[in-house]
Amino acid sequence: MRVCVLYFGVLKDLVGHSRSEMDLAEGASVAELLEAHRGLAKGREPLWNSIAVAVNQEYARSGDLLKDGDEVALLPPVSGGSAGLGRYAD
Amino acid sequence: MRIETTDEVIPATEIAAEIKAGPDGAVCVFDGIVRDNSRGRKTLHLDYEAYREMALEQMRALAGEAVVKFGVRDVAVVHRLGRLFVGETSVLVVVASAHRGAAFDACRWLIDTLKKTVPIWKKEQFVDGAVWADGEAFPSEIRLQGSSEVEVRSADGSGEEGGRASPPPRAKALVGDPGSHDAHTAESMYGAPGSVGGGASEDASISESRYGGPGSGRSDGSEAGE
Numbered sequence: 001m002r003v004c005v006l007y008f009g010v011l012k013d014l015v016g017h018s019r020s021e022m023d024l025a026e027g028a029s030v031a032e033l034l035e036a037h038r039g040l041a042k043g044r045e046p047l048w049n050s051i052a053v054a055v056n057q058e059y060a061r062s063g064d065l066l067k068d069g070d071e072v073a074l075l076p077p078v079s080g081g082s083a084g085l086g087r088y089a090d
Numbered sequence: 091m092r093i094e095t096t097d098e099v100i101p102a103t104e105i106a107a108e109i110k111a112g113p114d115g116a117v118c119v120f121d122g123i124v125r126d127n128s129r130g131r132k133t134l135h136l137d138y139e140a141y142r143e144m145a146l147e148q149m150r151a152l153a154g155e156a157v158v159k160f161g162v163r164d165v166a167v168v169h170r171l172g173r174l175f176v177g178e179t180s181v182l183v184v185v186a187s188a189h190r191g192a193a194f195d196a197c198r199w200l201i202d203t204l205k206k207t208v209p210i211w212k213k214e215q216f217v218d219g220a221v222w223a224d225g226e227a228f229p230s231e232i233r234l235q236g237s238s239e240v241e242v243r244s245a246d247g248s249g250e251e252g253g254r255a256s257p258p259p260r261a262k263a264l265v266g267d268p269g270s271h272d273a274h275t276a277e278s279m280y281g282a283p284g285s286v287g288g289g290a291s292e293d294a295s296i297s298e299s300r301y302g303g304p305g306s307g308r309s310d311g312s313e314a315g316e
Contacts (some may be wrong), residue, residue, distance in 0.1 A: 079210070
C-alpha cells in the first residue's frame with residue numbers, strides 16, 4: 001500500500017522536501033512508518049522523541065494501523081502564537 | 091465563532107468590536123505580536139507555516155471546547171501565516187462572556203493550548219541566521235514517545251477500524267485543569283535528562299542547539315541565511 005507522508009517545520013528542512021509517497025506493507029502501523037525513517041531520527045533523538053504524528057489530520061498513536069491512501073504527517077513540537085517560550089520574555 | 095488562518099493582516103480591532111453582543115459583560119483580547127528580539131538576537135521577521143487543514147480543525151475544536159468548558163458566549167481565534175514583521179499580530183484570541191472571570195480564563199486557556207497542540211510552526215530570521223523555533227512540548231497524550239498506550243494498542247490487533255477508534259487524545263489532555271498549567275515552562279520539554287541541559291545553557295527557542303549539531307547538513311545550511 002502507498003501512503004503520503006508530510007513533513008513540517010524543522011523536519012521538512014532535514015528531509016529536504018515537504019511530502020513524499022511511501023510504500024509500506026499492508027496493514028503497517030504508524031510505528032512501522034516511523035521505523036522506516038530511522039535514518040532521519042539518527043542523532044536527533046531529542047527531536048525525534050518529541051514529535052507527534054497525524055493520520056488524515058488527526059493525532060495518531062504508534063499502534064494505529066495505516067491504510068492505502070492515508071495522509072501521514074510528521075509534526076515537530078508546534079510553535080504557533082507570538083513569542084517563543086515565554087519564560088524568556090520580558 | 092470566527093476561526094481562521096489567514097495570510098493577510100489580522101484586523102484585530104475589527105474582530106474585537108464585532109464580537110460584542112447584548113448579553114456580554116466582558117470581552118477579553120489576547121493580541122500576540124512579533125517581538126523584536128529573541129534573547130539578544132535581533133529578529134528581522136518570522137515565517138509561519140501550518141498544516142493548514144488540520145490547524146484550522148484543531149482551532150475550531152479548541153474554540154468549541156472553550157465555550158463548553160468555561161461557559162463563555164463566543165470566541166474568535168485567528169492565526170496569521172507567512173512572513174510577519176516586528177509588531178505585527180500573529181495570533182488573536184477574543185472571548186466574549188457575561189463575566190470577566192470566564193473570559194480571562196478561556197482566553198488564557200485558548201492561547202496556551204493553541205501553542206501546544208495546533209500544528210503551526212515558525213522560523214525565526216535573525217540578522218545572522220535562521221532557525222526553527224523550538225516548540226512547546228506536545229501533551230503526553232499527543233506525543234508518540236513515552237506513551238504507555240503504544241504497546242497495548244499495537245498488540246490488540248483490532249484491525250484498521252480499531253486502529254483509530256480511540257477518542258481524540260487532545261480531548262483528554264484539555265479537560266480538567268483550566269489555568270493550572272503554564273504553557274511557559276519549557277524545562278521538561280523533551281523529558282530525557284540532559285536533552286535540554288541546565289538552565290544555564292538555555293537557548294530554548296533555537297533549534298540548532300539541539301537538533302542540529304555538527305554536520306547535520308541541511309539544518310546548518312539554513313544558518314547561512316535563506
